[in-house]
Amino acid sequence: MATRTATIDAAPLRTRPTSLWRDAFSRLIRNRLAIVGGIIVLTLLVLAVFGPYLAPYPYDQQNIDQLARHGNLPLGPGVEGHLLGTDALGRDLLSRLFDGARISMTVAFVVQAVVLLIGVPVGALAAWFGGRIDQYLMRITDVVYAFPDLLFIILLSVAFRETFFGQALDGLLLIFVAIGIVGWVGMARLVRGQLLSLKEQEFVEAARAIGVSDFKIVTRHLLPNAIGPMIVAVTLGIPGAILAEATLGFLGIGVQRPRASWGVLINDGSLWMRVSPHMVIFPAIAIALALLSFTFLGDGLRDALDPKLKGKQ
Amino acid sequence: MLGYIVRRVLWLIPVLFVVSVITFAMMHAAPGGPWARDKKLPANVVAALNHKYGLDDPIPVQYLTWAGNLLRGDLGPSYQYIDRSVNDIVAQGIGVTAQLGIMAFLLSIAVGIPLGVIAALRHNGLPDYSATFVSMLGIATPSFILAELLILVFSVQLHWFPTGGWRTPANWVLPTIALSGFEIAQIARYTRASMLEVTRRDYVRTAQSKGLRERTIVVVHMIRNALIPVVTVLGPLLAFLVTGSFIIETIFNLPGIGRFYVLGIAQRDYGLIMAMTVLYAAAVAVLNLVVDVLYAYIDPRIRYS
Numbered sequence: 001m002a003t004r005t006a007t008i009d010a011a012p013l014r015t016r017p018t019s020l021w022r023d024a025f026s027r028l029i030r031n032r033l034a035i036v037g038g039i040i041v042l043t044l045l046v047l048a049v050f051g052p053y054l055a056p057y058p059y060d061q062q063n064i065d066q067l068a069r070h071g072n073l074p075l076g077p078g079v080e081g082h083l084l085g086t087d088a089l090g091r092d093l094l095s096r097l098f099d100g101a102r103i104s105m106t107v108a109f110v111v112q113a114v115v116l117l118i119g120v121p122v123g124a125l126a127a128w129f130g131g132r133i134d135q136y137l138m139r140i141t142d143v144v145y146a147f148p149d150l151l152f153i154i155l156l157s158v159a160f161r162e163t164f165f166g167q168a169l170d171g172l173l174l175i176f177v178a179i180g181i182v183g184w185v186g187m188a189r190l191v192r193g194q195l196l197s198l199k200e201q202e203f204v205e206a207a208r209a210i211g212v213s214d215f216k217i218v219t220r221h222l223l224p225n226a227i228g229p230m231i232v233a234v235t236l237g238i239p240g241a242i243l244a245e246a247t248l249g250f251l252g253i254g255v256q257r258p259r260a261s262w263g264v265l266i267n268d269g270s271l272w273m274r275v276s277p278h279m280v281i282f283p284a285i286a287i288a289l290a291l292l293s294f295t296f297l298g299d300g301l302r303d304a305l306d307p308k309l310k311g312k313q
Numbered sequence: 314m315l316g317y318i319v320r321r322v323l324w325l326i327p328v329l330f331v332v333s334v335i336t337f338a339m340m341h342a343a344p345g346g347p348w349a350r351d352k353k354l355p356a357n358v359v360a361a362l363n364h365k366y367g368l369d370d371p372i373p374v375q376y377l378t379w380a381g382n383l384l385r386g387d388l389g390p391s392y393q394y395i396d397r398s399v400n401d402i403v404a405q406g407i408g409v410t411a412q413l414g415i416m417a418f419l420l421s422i423a424v425g426i427p428l429g430v431i432a433a434l435r436h437n438g439l440p441d442y443s444a445t446f447v448s449m450l451g452i453a454t455p456s457f458i459l460a461e462l463l464i465l466v467f468s469v470q471l472h473w474f475p476t477g478g479w480r481t482p483a484n485w486v487l488p489t490i491a492l493s494g495f496e497i498a499q500i501a502r503y504t505r506a507s508m509l510e511v512t513r514r515d516y517v518r519t520a521q522s523k524g525l526r527e528r529t530i531v532v533v534h535m536i537r538n539a540l541i542p543v544v545t546v547l548g549p550l551l552a553f554l555v556t557g558s559f560i561i562e563t564i565f566n567l568p569g570i571g572r573f574y575v576l577g578i579a580q581r582d583y584g585l586i587m588a589m590t591v592l593y594a595a596a597v598a599v600l601n602l603v604v605d606v607l608y609a610y611i612d613p614r615i616r617y618s
Contacts, residue, residue, distance in 0.1 A: 146328045147335070148556040148593050151574070155336065155590070158578035159343030243455050247560065250457050251575055266461060273465050280461050288453035295452055 024228075027304040034300020040293035048105035051098035056083070059099035060258040063090035074276040085278045087268055093279065096260035097286050103261045104242050104290055107175060111241040112234045114180025119187025120230075124218050126188070127195035138192075141185045153178045153244055157253045171256040179244045183237060190233050194226035228305040235298035239291045246287055262287050314609065321602050328598060329591055336590045337376050340583055347392035347581045366390065379587060389584035393577070399584045403570055403592070409479055410562065410569035414554050416489045421496035421550070426543070428497070429504025430536060436509060444501055451498020456557050460491035460564045477566040488565045492557055496550050503546050507539040514538075541612045548604035552597040 028034055047054065057063075066080045067073070067090040075086040084093040126137040156178040160166040166174045198204065199222060207217050248254030249263025257264065262283045269279030346368070348359050363369045367378060382389055388399035432444035454462065467487060468476040478484045511517060512535065520530045559571025566572070570589060577585040 143328055143331045146594060146598055147332055148552060148597050150556045151590055151593055154575060155339060155578055155586070158575065159339055163344055239452075246455065247457060251560070251563070253575065253579075263457075266458060270461050273461070274469050277465055277469075280465060284454065284458045284462065287455065287458060291455075292449060292453045 024304040028300055031300040031303060033296040034304070037293040037296030037298075037300065040289055041297055044101050044105055044290060044293070047098050047101040049102075051102050055092070055095035055098045056081075057092040057095045059091065059095045059260050061091060061095075063092070066090055074272055074279060076276065077278050084282050085276070087265075087279055088272055088276075091258075091260075093265075093282055096265060097262070097282060099260045100262040100265060100283065100286060101290075103172070103255055103259060104245060104287075106172065107179070107245040108238040108241050108294070110172075110176045111180045111183060112237055114176060115183045115187050115237060116230075116234065117184075118180070119184035120191050120223070122184070123188040123191025123193075124195055124223065127192040127199065128214065128218055128222075134192075137188070141188050144182065144185045147182065149182045150244070150247065152182050153248065154251070154253065156181070157248055161253060167256065170259045171254065175245055175248060175254060178248075179241050183241065186237070187230070187233060190229060191223075191226060194229055195222050198222050198225050232298060232302040232305060235294060235301055238294045238298075242287070242290050242294070262290075314606075318602070318606060321605070325595070325598050325602075329595055332594045333380070333587060333591050334376065336587060337379070337583075338372075340578075340581065340586055341372050341375075343581070345581055347583065349581070366392065379584070383591070388588040391582055391585050393580045393582045393585070399588045402573065402585065403588060406568060406570035406573070409567055410558055410571055413485075413488055413492065413561070413567065413569060414558055416485065417492035417496070417554055417558075418551065420489055421493040421500055421554075424493075425497040425500025426504050426540070428501040429506075429543075430508055430531075430539075432501065432505045433508030433512065433539075434531065436512075441505075444505065448498035448501045448505075451494050451496075451501075454494060456491055456495060457560050457564060459494045460487070460561060463487045463491055464564075477564075479565075479567050479569075484565075488561050488567060491564075492554060492561045495557075496554060499546065499550055500543065503543050504539065507542045508535060511535050511539045541608075544604060544608050544611060548601040551600040551604065555593060555596050555600070 052058075063080070063086065066075065067086070067088075070079065074088045075082050075090070077083065077085040079085060082092050082094070084097065086092055087096070122137055122141070126134040157166075157174060160174055161171070168174070195218070204217060204221060207221050212221075245254060245261060246263035246266075249261035249265075250267045252264075252267060254263055255261045265283035266280055266287075269276070269283065272279050346359075346363075348354050348362055354362075360369070367375060370378070379389060386400075388403065391397055391399050391402060394402065428444045428447060432441040435441050464476050464487065467473045474487050475484055476487075517530060517534055520534050525534075558569065559574045561567070562569045562571035563575065570592075573582075573585055574589050576582075577589065
């Protein structure tokens with residue numbers, strides 16, 4: 001204590017007390033990969049929001065007359081002013097990739113919202129009440145965990161595709177639910193684990209002693225203390241959601257056409273691979289960038305928020 | 314240990330029960346039925362077909378019938394492949410699916426572990442960066458994209474391997490690589506991290522100061538210990554291989570059981586879907602159990618009770 005006072009006296013301006021978040025932020029911006037990831041994520045978000053205004057063409061506009069001038073084949077990159085070429089119907093690939101970014105980012109964040117909405121209450125209930133409630137909830141998560149994710153997502157998507165629910169929002173609503181409903185288990189386990197150790201600490205005892213209600217203790221004291229690992233889990237969960245959506249699109253059971261999810265674009269392109277490989281390559285690069293950038297950002301956040309874990313998986 | 318295995322095996326029963334109930338309920342909650350064709354069948358034909366296959370029974374009765382048949386080893390009829398039972402379809406395809414899975418798993422280990430070990434031994438050197446690059450590629454290219462790119466390069470452009478089928482070993486190459494790409498990346502990542510961890514351990518320093526040969530230290534002291542945590546991720550990875558296989562089977566048009574899955578759901582081929590879901594879920598659960606037992610076996614510090 002004494003030395004600390006002395007330091008402050010000596011340099012009153014330079015040693016501001018650093019908060020946990022400021023500390024973490026300064027560690028994060030020193031991580032080059034995480035910054036690159038963060039920049040790409042931001043770019044994708046901007047494209048998702050403003051894509052339709054930035055895109056050179058509407059994503060579903062067919063330029064048949066241009067195709068006719070080039071032997072009715074998909075236009076290659078740069079032909080007729082299409083920077084990344086077109087698909088077999090003359091739709092501008094860059095514009096379609098922008099719409100794909102909109103779909104991917106929407107899925108990424110809405111699915112994580114679903115995951116938080118189910119996972120956090122389940123985990124918190126299990127940890128706070130313990131005993132039988134804990135046991136039942138954890139058995140449920142065990143069973144959901146045992147269900148092979150992709151099988152369940154595909155089952156839901158195919159089975160309810162023709163219904164009103166399956167058609168809503170171009171099929172996106174069904175995708176949110178299908179992917180979110182298998183993803184919450186990890187979050188529930190994480191929250192439970194965090195809360196179990198937090199609830200033994202003295203500040204909880206203190207809050208209880210002054211008569212704070214159970215609900216307030218969990219929401220005001222416990223969950224905010226577990227927010228770091230939750231942010232990391234959400235960020236690292238996003239690539240999984242993007243991948244699942246792309247897989248559904250590729251299998252032809254995702255978003256409804258003419259919407260252009262990246263997976264749908266690859267599926268379209270695979271038919272034209274011999275003559276127009278650009279139709280597969282550009283969407284593949286888009287997916288790769290999205291998956292990598294969220295993974296880098298998530299890894300960086302984990303190292304920044306919990307330096308003890310640095311270098312471990 | 315035996316008690317632990319028995320309990321885990323018993324736990325499989327409720328899990329598979331719930332999985333099958335959920336699948337069954339969802340399939341029947343979905344609109345449409347197995348007889349919805351492009352050309353609409355007359356109502357009396359549909360009624361007769363429903364009666365023949367017991368689809369006019371109440372849903373719980375249908376479930377019990379299905380479960381009872383399953384316990385006798387009968388997976389029921391297929392509604393799309395009228396002349397074949399689900400047993401036939403599974404029996405014909407499971408060999409291919411299993412072979413693909415095993416080959417992809419072995420390839421993942423054979424490439425992933427050395428990659429991780431070399432990366433850690435030459436930490437921050439060129440091999441490390443190359444290995445990191447490969448594992449990044451693995452994470453960034455999901456199996457269906459890897460499959461498409463492999464076909465594009467090695468079938469369409471170079472004509473080295475066929476684009477599909479399963480008859481000769483040349484047919485096996487691309488599907489196996491496509492399926493194992495992601496696992497190779499993951500295993501390499503875990504192995505590298507784990508190797509770097511043991512490098513700092515006391516027993517490695519002791520071995521070095523005793524003047525043991527570099528090779529002995531790496532093989533006997535480092536790799537053996539570093540692989541222990543890697544085994545824990547093999548379970549989830551195996552599950553990923555199992556469920557990933559049907560995408561690969563669809564792309565390469567392999568005669569396994571996986572390609573029937575998406576088609577079966579779309580066609581409301583109830584028996585086929587139920588069989589596949591339960592089979593996949595059981596495979597994943599059993600593989601996880603095997604990995605957990607293996608874990609205790611190779612790491613004497615782990616004791617299940």
